Amino acid sequence: MRNFYFIGLFTLLIPCLLSGQSFKVFDNFSELEERIKQTKSTTTLVINFWATWCSPCVKELPYFNELHRKYAGPDVEVVLVSLDMKSRLDKTLIPFLKKNKLKPEVILLSDQDADAWIPLIYEDWEGTIPATVLVHGGQRELFQEQFESYAELETYIFNFLKKIGKPIPVSKGS
């Protein structure tokens, strides 16, 4: 029980440890669903599923940083959902976040019932990461590979918006 309190206290302290970074722990998928619903239907929500142990994921993280820098605002929101292990948070994700200044909001999703929540993100997704989901209003699209470059990520998002007939966001500068 004492352990439990300790973990609770630790979780509460995390936001303080990571100054300037938005970081939350979601134990239940419903919390992530709520977060997705908070995004306006006119905003493109870019959700990247990753983990510190997933090397292709880590390679493409800078592209999401860049995307956030260029477009974050009313048109685009970027969320990085980490699937790292909660029990090893202080050894893996926290040091990683301290070392790598990730600009987008970071969420640790520790809902273990993956078979239940994976299809709620995207029906055809079987759970391999990296995976990137684009959400715009009721429309969704899934990319199940590693982006090889920032340009590939940006083009992918633009093509999605063109396909669903939405305007391309304007960059805040390069």
Next chain:
Amino acid sequence: MKSPVRMLVLLASAFLLFSSSGDDPSHYVVGDKAADISLKNVDGRTVSFSDYTDAKGFILVFTCNHCPYAQLYEQRIIELHRKYSALGFPVVAINPNDPRIVPEDSFEEMVKRAKTKRYPFAYLFDSNQAVYPLFGANRTPHAYVLDKNLVVRYIGAIDDNAETPAAVNRKYVESAVDALLRGERPEIDFTRAIGCTIKRKRK
């Protein structure tokens, strides 16, 4: 708008819908009969399903050395073999990764890991990366349960809690094998799970 063009578009989309809802023919799905395999084991011998003359089926697991998720399940895979090989369902593990991308998953490293962890099951190397695509494996660990005739009866996760074995609610693979041992079809025959992607060089 009831033009012939529209009718054609409707027909075409109906056809597309129909054809795309069918099973992906490029890999096995539940109910398909798998071809036998012939892969090198960590003991140097080549192993096929047909070598197991007493088997009532197989627990086939695509797994590897380096992946933290595979490591989380390593002990559980050993226990699966301990429990079920005596009942006729041995574990056959296959490493599908390209060691040019992950040196930790080379054959030599497989031999080392199998020794230090005392794997009681065959740990095979898909050196040509030709077997895992047949099964449609896309991550490690990715488990399959095959019956005596090599018909795929279950595809997916080993259980529903990778991080905390003590908190597992559903042991998918065990339930599937138990069902087959009772002469029944598994109730849950497909699950999704987080895992490491299989490492293959992009063409």
